[in-house]
Amino acid sequence: MPERVISFAQAIAEAVEGIMEEDPRLQLIGARFTGHTKSARVMDPIMERYADRISWPPISEIAYCGIAIGAAITGVRSVVEMSTATFSYEAIPQIVNEAAIVHANSDGRVCAPVVFHVLYGIRGAGAAQHSGSPQGWYWSAPGLQVAMPATPADMKGLLRYAALRSSGPTVLLDHQRLMEGFGPVPEGPFEIPFGQASVEREGDDATIVAASIQVQRALEAADVLYRDHGIAVEVVNLRTLQPLDHATIARSVKKTGRVVVTDESPEDAGVASVLAGIVASEMFDSLRAPVKRVGVLPVPVPYAKTMEDFVTPRVERIVAAAREVVGR
Amino acid sequence: MTSNERAATLLRGMLRIRRLEEKLIHLAEDKTLIRAHYHLYVGQEAAGTGACSALRRDDLVFTTHRNHGHVIAKGGDPFRVIAEIIGRRDGYLGGRGGTFHVAAPEIGIPHTSAIVGGSLPIAAGTAWAAKLGRSDRVTVVFFGDGVMEEGVFYETLNIAQLWRLPILFYMENNSVTPEERPGRGSPTSSHAAKALSDIPRAFGIDTTILDGTRVDRVARAVGGLVARLRAGEGPLFVESRTTRWPGNYGSFPRLPGGDTEIGWAWDQAAPVEEVREWHAKSDPILLWARECERAGTLSRDAIVTIDREVREEIEKAAAAALASPPPDPRAVLENAYA
Numbered sequence: 001m002p003e004r005v006i007s008f009a010q011a012i013a014e015a016v017e018g019i020m021e022e023d024p025r026l027q028l029i030g031a032r033f034t035g036h037t038k039s040a041r042v043m044d045p046i047m048e049r050y051a052d053r054i055s056w057p058p059i060s061e062i063a064y065c066g067i068a069i070g071a072a073i074t075g076v077r078s079v080v081e082m083s084t085a086t087f088s089y090e091a092i093p094q095i096v097n098e099a100a101i102v103h104a105n106s107d108g109r110v111c112a113p114v115v116f117h118v119l120y121g122i123r124g125a126g127a128a129q130h131s132g133s134p135q136g137w138y139w140s141a142p143g144l145q146v147a148m149p150a151t152p153a154d155m156k157g158l159l160r161y162a163a164l165r166s167s168g169p170t171v172l173l174d175h176q177r178l179m180e181g182f183g184p185v186p187e188g189p190f191e192i193p194f195g196q197a198s199v200e201r202e203g204d205d206a207t208i209v210a211a212s213i214q215v216q217r218a219l220e221a222a223d224v225l226y227r228d229h230g231i232a233v234e235v236v237n238l239r240t241l242q243p244l245d246h247a248t249i250a251r252s253v254k255k256t257g258r259v260v261v262t263d264e265s266p267e268d269a270g271v272a273s274v275l276a277g278i279v280a281s282e283m284f285d286s287l288r289a290p291v292k293r294v295g296v297l298p299v300p301v302p303y304a305k306t307m308e309d310f311v312t313p314r315v316e317r318i319v320a321a322a323r324e325v326v327g328r
Numbered sequence: 329m330t331s332n333e334r335a336a337t338l339l340r341g342m343l344r345i346r347r348l349e350e351k352l353i354h355l356a357e358d359k360t361l362i363r364a365h366y367h368l369y370v371g372q373e374a375a376g377t378g379a380c381s382a383l384r385r386d387d388l389v390f391t392t393h394r395n396h397g398h399v400i401a402k403g404g405d406p407f408r409v410i411a412e413i414i415g416r417r418d419g420y421l422g423g424r425g426g427t428f429h430v431a432a433p434e435i436g437i438p439h440t441s442a443i444v445g446g447s448l449p450i451a452a453g454t455a456w457a458a459k460l461g462r463s464d465r466v467t468v469v470f471f472g473d474g475v476m477e478e479g480v481f482y483e484t485l486n487i488a489q490l491w492r493l494p495i496l497f498y499m500e501n502n503s504v505t506p507e508e509r510p511g512r513g514s515p516t517s518s519h520a521a522k523a524l525s526d527i528p529r530a531f532g533i534d535t536t537i538l539d540g541t542r543v544d545r546v547a548r549a550v551g552g553l554v555a556r557l558r559a560g561e562g563p564l565f566v567e568s569r570t571t572r573w574p575g576n577y578g579s580f581p582r583l584p585g586g587d588t589e590i591g592w593a594w595d596q597a598a599p600v601e602e603v604r605e606w607h608a609k610s611d612p613i614l615l616w617a618r619e620c621e622r623a624g625t626l627s628r629d630a631i632v633t634i635d636r637e638v639r640e641e642i643e644k645a646a647a648a649a650l651a652s653p654p655p656d657p658r659a660v661l662e663n664a665y666a
């Protein structure tokens with residue numbers, strides 16, 4: 001398939017257009033997707049073209065998420081675009097306590113394939129209530145799939161899989177700071193099935209396991225580590241936390257024996273901690289050093305830039321962690 | 329207070345908010361000072377100023393993402409408000425909260441949620457505590473019409489009424505046309521109810537509709553409501569209607585007509601086309617200046633002088649805020665756990 005380089009936001013627009021075209025019953029509840037970014041207008045043509053299948057709901061998150069679940073149960077799929085991830089906290093009773101359990105509770109007879117799309121993380125000046133990272137919470141709800149694209153191609157393929165093929169509910173978390181990032185994306189429709197991590201960069205000295213924006217930060221860290229310290233790291237892009245591609249992580253850990261796990265959610269009890277636990281318990285025999293975690297420092301995200309930068313799992317913190325596991 | 333003093337106090341209060349927020353728009357040209365979108369109270373100054381003029385210092389106020397005006401109206405220091413909004417150490421919250429969360433615990437604004445509906449039950453909680461403690465402190469919670477789309481609104485109203493809490497629900501319906509401001513209906517694009525004021529009434533909560541651009545009427549009406557709350561007649565509800573300022577149409581505020589000229593109160597043709605009608609019909613500050621001049625409670629000279637004094641005050645506050653250092657990043661690790 002021919003590839004060309006487009007932005008993450010353009011990939012969202014292509015993905016949404018593709019799924020709307022393929023499934024003529026598919027509904028969008030909200031359709032902004034890109035937040036307050038330079039790319040805010042990228043969805044305009046799609047909003048116009050599919051206006052009759054886009055509902056703009058009142059500020060009633062718990063109700064419209066539940067409505068999407070009900071519609072999905074009876075065969076109408078929707079993608080619910082909730083904008084800032086913290087707004088989805090208003091809908092947690094429906095997402096976590098209903099959508100997640102529908103399939104298991106019906107002994108496999110009922111499905112609720114809804115995509116809940118949110119913009120998570122430290123976007124810049126979002127302060128405590130507009131910088132939230134709920135991926136760990138959603139991952140801890142059995143029955144929910146959690147997708148976190150790192151590249152424009154990931155976004156296009158994962159959204160298509162979630163919206164058209166998957167039978168289960170998915171929380172798809174995008175990071176606003178990825179929107180203007182560019183990458184190669186196949187032109188036509190394609191899917192990335194869940195649970196398939198990709199190795200974005202190969203290396204022998206240490207493995208960095210990450211998703212979403214932390215993959216991009218890990219790749220930057222990898223450049224610095226190689227250039228300044230002669231350390232060659234391998235970067236594993238998880239793409240989905242649930243299902244998790246244990247095999248790809250294990251293969252890399254077997255090769256390197258040293259692991260940094262990083263995610264832009266709280267370091268304690270967040271995604272990095274869960275991943276560290278999995279690596280330590282399942283891949284202990286491969287490990288030659290304790291696993292290091294790099295996450296958001298344990299405070300509500302502050303507004304002032306000095307403080308905000310300090311709590312963010314920045315490139316420098318990943319570099320420091322990798323040097324520590326490698327020992328130079 | 330004489331009627332002249334009262335006229336001056338209300339005008340000064342509203343101008344403090346307007347001049348501060350105009351200053352913010354200028355500061356925001358430097359993207360390192362205000363790094364993301366923010367919400368202004370321009371056009372709603374009479375509501376916050378009028379309502380807070382009826383409160384004591386120990387009464388409690390809750391506000392929203394659109395909080396700057398309420399904090400100033402409750403007695404907030406413009407220097408510390410601006411410092412917070414630009415993320416500096418002398419801000420009310422040490423720079424942790426920014427524009428979304430400006431609060432001032434020392435003057436009765438303990439916590440500001442930027443989540444639609446986030447403050448409503450908390451405000452009912454401070455009212456409950458006052459009632460349990462047999463205190464006559466009241467709570468006023470300011471919130472937007474959008475909150476009536478959230479379920480928490482209905483749950484909170486119900487409990488507040490069942491438990492007879494001393495709280496004023498002050499709902500600011502801020503996208504009403506000038507013609508509809510005095511009417512019964514208050515359509516919003518996202519609510520099925522024809523009149524939002526029917527909703528609290530269905531809970532049996534006494535509800536007052538106010539033109540929120542009329543500072544004097546707001547002050548008097550809320551004065552009466554607060555007295556009733558202190559006498560145990562809560563909860564009460566206000567729908568306060570204002571008309572959206574053209575600079576507030578997008579997420580990022582603009583100054584389509586430049587800074588407000590106080591002289592537009594008597595020279596109504598002066599503002600640029602885009603904002604002329606708004607300043608003529610819906611600008612609470614110019615409406616009040618005009619009314620005071622006509623009633624003889626304030627002369628033109630007095631009005632111009634008050635405006636000049638406020639501008640100087642805000643310029644000084646902004647300069648001091650800009651001189652305040654950014655917070656030490658390591659301090660962020662303090663206070664996460666109490």
Ligand SMILES: Cc1ncc(C[n+]2csc(CCOP(=O)(O)OP(=O)(O)O)c2C)c(N)n1
Nearest residue numbers: 059087090394442443444472473474475502
């Ligand atoms: C739970 C939640 N959902 C969505 C938002 C995003 N949001 C911020 S302000 C706003 C509109 C609020 O309208 P209104 O209450 O009328 O207040 P106004 O901005 O008009 O003052 C929305 C939807 C939010 N902050 N919280």
Ligand SMILES: [Mg+2]
Nearest residue numbers: 472473474502
């Ligand atoms: Mg409103």
